[in-house]
Amino acid sequence: MRFRVIDALALLLFAAGCGGTLSNDDIAFIEAVPRKDSLHVNVPARSAQALGGLGQADVFIAAQDIATSVNNGLDGILGMLDLIRGASPATRSAFERSWGPWADKDHPGVEIQVLMARELDAAGNPYRFRYSLNARRAPGGYLPIIDGTFYGAQARNGSGTLNIEFDNSNALGINKPGDPLKPMDIQYDLSGNPRTLDLNLGRNANGGFGLSSFDYGYAIYADGHGLFDYAFPDGKGNLFTVQTRFTAAAAGKAVIDLVRPPFFEDQITECWDNTLSLTFISDPFSVVSQCSGLAAPCLLGSATACPNLP
Amino acid sequence: MRNPLALAVFAVCFGACFEAGAAERRFALVAGDSQGGQGTRPLRYAERDAKRIYGILTRLGGVREEDARLLTGADADTFRAALKELAARAAIAKAAGDQTLLIVYYSGHAKDGELRLGDSRLSLEELRLVLKDSPVDVRIGLLDSCQSGAIMRGKGARLAPAIDVARSSGTTPHGLVLIASSSADEESQESDDINGSFFTHYLASGLLGDADSSGDGKVTLAEAYAYAYARTVGGTAGSRAGSQHPVFLYDLGGAGDVVLTELRPSSGGLSFGAADEGVYVVLDASRKAVAEVAKARGDSRRISLSPGRYMVKKRLAGSLLVGDVEVAGFWTEVSDAGLTPRPLSEDPQKGASGPRWSLLGSFGYQRFFDQGARNGLFPPAYLGGVELSSRDDLGHGLAWGLDVAVGGGSSTVQLQGLDPIPERFLELGSGVSLWHDVSLSDAVTASLGARLAFLYLARNFPGHSELPNQSFFTMTPGIEALLSYQWNARFAVTARGRVNYLFYNVDKNQSLGYAELAIGVDYAFPGY
Numbered sequence: 001m002r003f004r005v006i007d008a009l010a011l012l013l014f015a016a017g018c019g020g021t022l023s024n025d026d027i028a029f030i031e032a033v034p035r036k037d038s039l040h041v042n043v044p045a046r047s048a049q050a051l052g053g054l055g056q057a058d059v060f061i062a063a064q065d066i067a068t069s070v071n072n073g074l075d076g077i078l079g080m081l082d083l084i085r086g087a088s089p090a091t092r093s094a095f096e097r098s099w100g101p102w103a104d105k106d107h108p109g110v111e112i113q114v115l116m117a118r119e120l121d122a123a124g125n126p127y128r129f130r131y132s133l134n135a136r137r138a139p140g141g142y143l144p145i146i147d148g149t150f151y152g153a154q155a156r157n158g159s160g161t162l163n164i165e166f167d168n169s170n171a172l173g174i175n176k177p178g179d180p181l182k183p184m185d186i187q188y189d190l191s192g193n194p195r196t197l198d199l200n201l202g203r204n205a206n207g208g209f210g211l212s213s214f215d216y217g218y219a220i221y222a223d224g225h226g227l228f229d230y231a232f233p234d235g236k237g238n239l240f241t242v243q244t245r246f247t248a249a250a251a252g253k254a255v256i257d258l259v260r261p262p263f264f265e266d267q268i269t270e271c272w273d274n275t276l277s278l279t280f281i282s283d284p285f286s287v288v289s290q291c292s293g294l295a296a297p298c299l300l301g302s303a304t305a306c307p308n309l310p
Numbered sequence: 311m312r313n314p315l316a317l318a319v320f321a322v323c324f325g326a327c328f329e330a331g332a333a334e335r336r337f338a339l340v341a342g343d344s345q346g347g348q349g350t351r352p353l354r355y356a357e358r359d360a361k362r363i364y365g366i367l368t369r370l371g372g373v374r375e376e377d378a379r380l381l382t383g384a385d386a387d388t389f390r391a392a393l394k395e396l397a398a399r400a401a402i403a404k405a406a407g408d409q410t411l412l413i414v415y416y417s418g419h420a421k422d423g424e425l426r427l428g429d430s431r432l433s434l435e436e437l438r439l440v441l442k443d444s445p446v447d448v449r450i451g452l453l454d455s456c457q458s459g460a461i462m463r464g465k466g467a468r469l470a471p472a473i474d475v476a477r478s479s480g481t482t483p484h485g486l487v488l489i490a491s492s493s494a495d496e497e498s499q500e501s502d503d504i505n506g507s508f509f510t511h512y513l514a515s516g517l518l519g520d521a522d523s524s525g526d527g528k529v530t531l532a533e534a535y536a537y538a539y540a541r542t543v544g545g546t547a548g549s550r551a552g553s554q555h556p557v558f559l560y561d562l563g564g565a566g567d568v569v570l571t572e573l574r575p576s577s578g579g580l581s582f583g584a585a586d587e588g589v590y591v592v593l594d595a596s597r598k599a600v601a602e603v604a605k606a607r608g609d610s611r612r613i614s615l616s617p618g619r620y621m622v623k624k625r626l627a628g629s630l631l632v633g634d635v636e637v638a639g640f641w642t643e644v645s646d647a648g649l650t651p652r653p654l655s656e657d658p659q660k661g662a663s664g665p666r667w668s669l670l671g672s673f674g675y676q677r678f679f680d681q682g683a684r685n686g687l688f689p690p691a692y693l694g695g696v697e698l699s700s701r702d703d704l705g706h707g708l709a710w711g712l713d714v715a716v717g718g719g720s721s722t723v724q725l726q727g728l729d730p731i732p733e734r735f736l737e738l739g740s741g742v743s744l745w746h747d748v749s750l751s752d753a754v755t756a757s758l759g760a761r762l763a764f765l766y767l768a769r770n771f772p773g774h775s776e777l778p779n780q781s782f783f784t785m786t787p788g789i790e791a792l793l794s795y796q797w798n799a800r801f802a803v804t805a806r807g808r809v810n811y812l813f814y815n816v817d818k819n820q821s822l823g824y825a826e827l828a829i830g831v832d833y834a835f836p837g838y
Contacts, residue, residue, distance in 0.1 A: 018783070018784040018785065018813055018815055019782070019783065019784075019815065019816070020767075020780070020781045020782030020783055020784075020816060021778070021780045021781055021782070021816065022687055022767060022769070022780045022781060022782035022814075022816050023780065023816045023817050024685065024686055024687060024723060024725060024817060025817045026780070026816075026817075027686075027723060027725060027728075027731065027771075027777055028725050028728065030776060030777060030778075031725075031728055031776070031777075035776045085776055085777070085778050086778060087778075088778075092816070092817065094818070123726075124726055125726045125727045126726065126727050152727065153725070153726065153727025153728050154727065154728045154729065
């Protein structure tokens with residue numbers, strides 16, 4: 001290896017003191033990781049105050065709480081990745097970064113590290129990032145807690161997946177109360193219209209984050225209208241799975257599948273206006289409270305009052 | 311032939327001679343040219359000499375600035391044109407009844423009977439004839455160049471310590487006087503010690519007042535020549551080229567001599583009392599000699615100087631006396647008792663006057679050569695800073711300085727596939743420099759040196775809270791060059807360029823270079 005004067009000079013200066021965190025590549029890596037608030041379900045709130053004769057759209061109002069639970073769960077997961085935003089990488093190479101290991105201040109004896117790798121396409125553009133947050137309780141080896149894959153260059157307009165290995169966090173004793181017990185998958189695509197988010201708690205029979213076991217789906221269009229699929233139980237052992245479509249002003253339509261073990265199923269259709277006042281109910285078995293005492297099938301209001309949604 | 315009686319007679323009669331009756335109008339053409347064309351080496355002080363004489367004639371010599379022309383680096387045609395124009399103006403003044411006087415001074419190369427103004431030539435014979443035929447009452451030619459005595463070849467040039475001034479009556483002086491710094495076969499010599507040619511240095515010293523042997527506050531042509539002759543011969547006696555002998559041609563009719571400078575009380579200067587004796591050298595703020603005073607005990611001398619701070623040096627057998635003086639429109643007394651003894655090794659003219667401290671405030675622009683490095687990592691920056699420097703501290707012309715600078719700006723990081731990311735950055739730098747000053751002229755100094763700096767950079771990303779702040783620090787060596795123009799004794803305008811090396815090692819190991827350009831104002835602290 002040829003030894004040049006410039007190398008010697010560089011070595012001398014390096015020895016004298018040279019370093020820091022000034023790195024464009026660090027930015028490229030960090031921008032590929034979704035931020036805590038970048039994956040959120042946002043259901044529009046009522047945009048006017050009034051209440052029609054059919055009562056309020058409780059099913060859609062419930063969506064607000066469910067969205068909050070989904071967002072809190074996502075924030076908890078992505079918050080773990082925020083560790084890399086406050087620290088300089090421990091190692092750098094052209095295609096890899098690592099952060100940590102750190103001692104988990106909330107769980108004595110546990111160490112956390114983050115590994116990240118990127119792949120470039122032929123033109124040098126970022127094609128895919130893979131990252132993982134791993135934890136271990138010494139002397140054991142590292143177990144993956146979060147496995148992420150991202151396609152694109154910047155998380156806010158790319159697509160990716162997050163696999164949360166709750167079984168490993170449970171095994172290490174670092175899970176939070178209410179966390180799912182089994183792995184959970186998140187898929188997101190922020191690159192197009194609509195922007196979509198899918199949070200699959202289907203492998204967790206008991207759900208998690210206060211949510212029922214379900215594959216939650218959310219899509220939001222640039223003009224503000226969107227859809228949100230979710231599930232929630234009531235206190236009587238019924239499980240409502242809901243497919244909603246809503247406008248930016250909060251008017252919407254929901255198709256509600258009611259499952260009452262062991263065999264009863266009903267499919268209810270409800271529409272509401274901007275004030276979240278119900279304008280139409282179709283309940284084949286007259287299960288909902290507004291149809292109580294009415295002959296089945298129960299039809300209240302007019303279907304023409306339903307918002308015109310794509 | 312020295313003729314003290316004639317000098318005394320002239321001194322007495324002057325007031326009744328040239329000044330009597332008619333108004334006086336003086337004109338001066340002063341030229342200096344360091345270049346002599348092919349076969350010559352550039353002179354170091356020719357242009358400085360010209361500026362000194364120009365300053366003395368316009369300040370003390372009765373030449374109004376509109377009647378004076380200073381040519382530096384001009385060619386022969388320009389010289390001829392200026393001389394013709396001044397002669398014409400003098401003729402008009404003379405026609406209007408004024409007594410007229412024209413002084414032509416030249417400092418530069420001469421060879422083979424010709425003045426060499428760059429690549430152009432002006433024969434000494436032509437100059438002599440032009441002066442001879444100019445319609446001016448008194449024409450004085452002062453030539454400080456090698457073999458300049460050739461202008462008088464065959465015309466009765468005299469090698470003598472003094473001009474014989476004969477007294478006539480009835481008419482004012484008229485005619486031609488030629489004074490050359492050396493005879494037709496001698497070299498005219500320059501000296502780094504006095505930062506000028508011997509002849510002009512002593513002529514200037516004499517005109518400033520040291521030649522005023524009569525003590526009447528007026529320096530006449532005879533006094534100036536006698537002084538310059540004696541001091542030039544004495545000053546060059548030990549030189550390798552041997553003694554240099556100024557010569558003169560005196561063809562002045564009428565009532566004798568001409569007063570060249572007058573030491574007006576309002577002009578201010580230095581006064582050397584009768585109690586001390588010896589040779590005193592007066593240095594300006596840049597440690598260049600502006601005058602000498604050589605006096606015997608019992609004589610008093612006054613030299614007129616522009617307002618400002620000066621240093622007076624007197625050499626003793628094995629030591630020096632040195633002191634700071636200020637001239638501000640009055641006569642400042644200089645005495646040995648007021649000077650401080652110093653060893654010879656601390657001769658201020660040798661650059662060992664102790665440190666000269668100054669503070670440079672500068673504003674500049676920094677740019678990295680590598681386009682990739684400019685992308686967010688090291689974007690172009692504006693820097694403001696100060697530098698404390700000490701000149702002549704480590705040796706003659708050697709200076710060192712400590713500087714700090716702060717700067718920054720805003721930029722954007724452009725990364726493939728990412729939207730542009732705005733950034734704000736801050737840069738702090740501090741360095742130590744060592745350089746060598748070279749005087750290009752009286753007012754212009756060039757410097758070249760090296761600098762080792764510590765550089766710290768930090769940046770953040772407005773609107774991108776997901777991105778942490780970043781920083782970088784390193785040592786960065788480089789070279790620097792400065793060009794300074796001395797505005798006055800205290801202030802200089804400086805242009806500075808630096809080229810630096812920087813080793814970057816975060817994303818990858820990379821050798822980078824960057825340049826800085828800055829302008830600033832340098833303030834020299836009082837006290838030297």
